[in-house]
Each structure stands twice: as C-alpha cells, then as structure tokens.
Amino acid sequence: MTLESIQHALHAAVKNLRPLGEVAAELGADAARLAIYRRMIRGHVHAAVTGRLEVCCQLLGATEDTPGWQALFEGYLAACPPAHWALGEAAAGFPGYLAARIEDGDPTVQPFHVAVAELEWSLFQTNRDETQIPEAYALTAPILNPTLQVLEWPWPVASFMTAWSRGARPPLPTAEVPEMALVFRRPATGNPCYYVGTPTLLFALKVTHDGLSVAEAVAQSGQPPEAVASALDVAAEIGLVLRPG
Numbered sequence: 001m002t003l004e005s006i007q008h009a010l011h012a013a014v015k016n017l018r019p020l021g022e023v024a025a026e027l028g029a030d031a032a033r034l035a036i037y038r039r040m041i042r043g044h045v046h047a048a049v050t051g052r053l054e055v056c057c058q059l060l061g062a063t064e065d066t067p068g069w070q071a072l073f074e075g076y077l078a079a080c081p082p083a084h085w086a087l088g089e090a091a092a093g094f095p096g097y098l099a100a101r102i103e104d105g106d107p108t109v110q111p112f113h114v115a116v117a118e119l120e121w122s123l124f125q126t127n128r129d130e131t132q133i134p135e136a137y138a139l140t141a142p143i144l145n146p147t148l149q150v151l152e153w154p155w156p157v158a159s160f161m162t163a164w165s166r167g168a169r170p171p172l173p174t175a176e177v178p179e180m181a182l183v184f185r186r187p188a189t190g191n192p193c194y195y196v197g198t199p200t201l202l203f204a205l206k207v208t209h210d211g212l213s214v215a216e217a218v219a220q221s222g223q224p225p226e227a228v229a230s231a232l233d234v235a236a237e238i239g240l241v242l243r244p245g
Helices: 003-014 020-027 031-052 054-059 067-079 087-091 094-103 111-128 157-165 199-209 214-221 225-238
Strands: 149-153 179-185 192-196
Touching: 003 020, 003 031, 020 031, 031 054, 031 067, 031 087, 031 111, 054 111, 067 094, 087 111, 094 111, 111 149, 111 157, 111 179, 111 192, 157 179, 157 192, 179 199, 199 225, 214 225
Parallel strands: none
Antiparallel strands: 149 179, 179 192
C-alpha cells in the first residue's frame, strides 16, 4: 500500500466511515490496536470542541448519553477531521459546521448556538494571538488595544455569556436584539476577555480610533467634557484603550 492509501484508510476508520475490522484487515494491523488509535483521536477532537466551545456544547447537550449530541459530533468528525498539530485547533470548524447543519434543516441547532460558538472561538483565538501589546512608556498617544476584535450578532450573545459566567442559566433569546461584543487580551495579564459593546465603550472606541482629543470629541458629539473623559477612563481601565504613561 502507498502512504496515501494508508492515510485514507486510517481517516475512514477514525471518522467511522468504514468498519474498523475491515480497515484493520486491509492494513494488516491488529484491530484492537487500531481501535486504541481511533479512540485517542476521537477523544482529542471531542475534548477540543467541548473544552474550547464549552458553553455552546452545554447548550447542545454535549454528554456521552445524548443521542442528538453524538449524532452532531459524529457528523462534525466526518466533515471536519483534525488537520492541525495543535489540539485546540480541532474545534476551528465547529461554528461553521453548526451553520451548515442549520442550512440542512437540523432542528437541534439554532443560529444562537452558532453565535455562542463564534464568541468562544474568538476568545480562544485572541488568547493565542501573538500580537504584542505595547507598554505605556512606548506610547505617544492613546491607541486601541491591538488584539481587539469587534463582533456583532442580531442577538445579545455577550450579555447571555456574561450571565452564564456568573452562574445564571438564562433561556436562549427568542427575539432579535442586535449587540456587539468587544474581545481583546487584557494588558496586565494577557488573558482574553469580552465586553458588551455599550454606547460608552463604542464611543470611546471611536474617539480613540479617530485620534480625537477630548475637546474635539466634545465638539463632534455634543457631550459634556466630563462624559467624554469618563468614557475614555472606563475604556482605559478595562484595557480597551491604551494610554501613554
């Protein structure tokens, strides 16, 4: 057998596309040993998906004895087998896979599940982002956090996730309420975080992005100087805006 044919056979076995015994016989391998490899790979993918996209998977009922989840996971493994050396990357295709399941009419998946998965994956990506956050002494003017990602959905995803992180288990939204989420790494710790894009934070984001002084922001927005300064202070406190110092 060629290396390519061996790889195809192993992929089919791992993805449950062919009976394990059949593949083992074709490869001249011990089926029990091949089963160990299969369980290891499948376990790694399952751990990546349920670990990186924890809330989304809990909403989908990700437990070993949930038939709906098992069918969803089997479909994902077949459609998006791992192709990256990093374990966490095995979850990369899950948001897109969920969106495809909706298009195919799967009643167990809702658009809100996709949005939650997208926010959780964004947090993972932000955590792995190698962009350097400059020290205050290296700045000559306020700048936006260079790791910032701005996400938007027609549902209050960030508000839902904030409530969930505090121990609440709110129902999935039934009405569309557009909301932005601001995802970035905290300058002090390097940990990823997210905030609801409130009017205050979005105003501070625009002022900083446009390079406006407080006086210029007052003139353009019509807000009092105290309100402009307060918005910028809040943004700087959470690490959305970086200031010279």
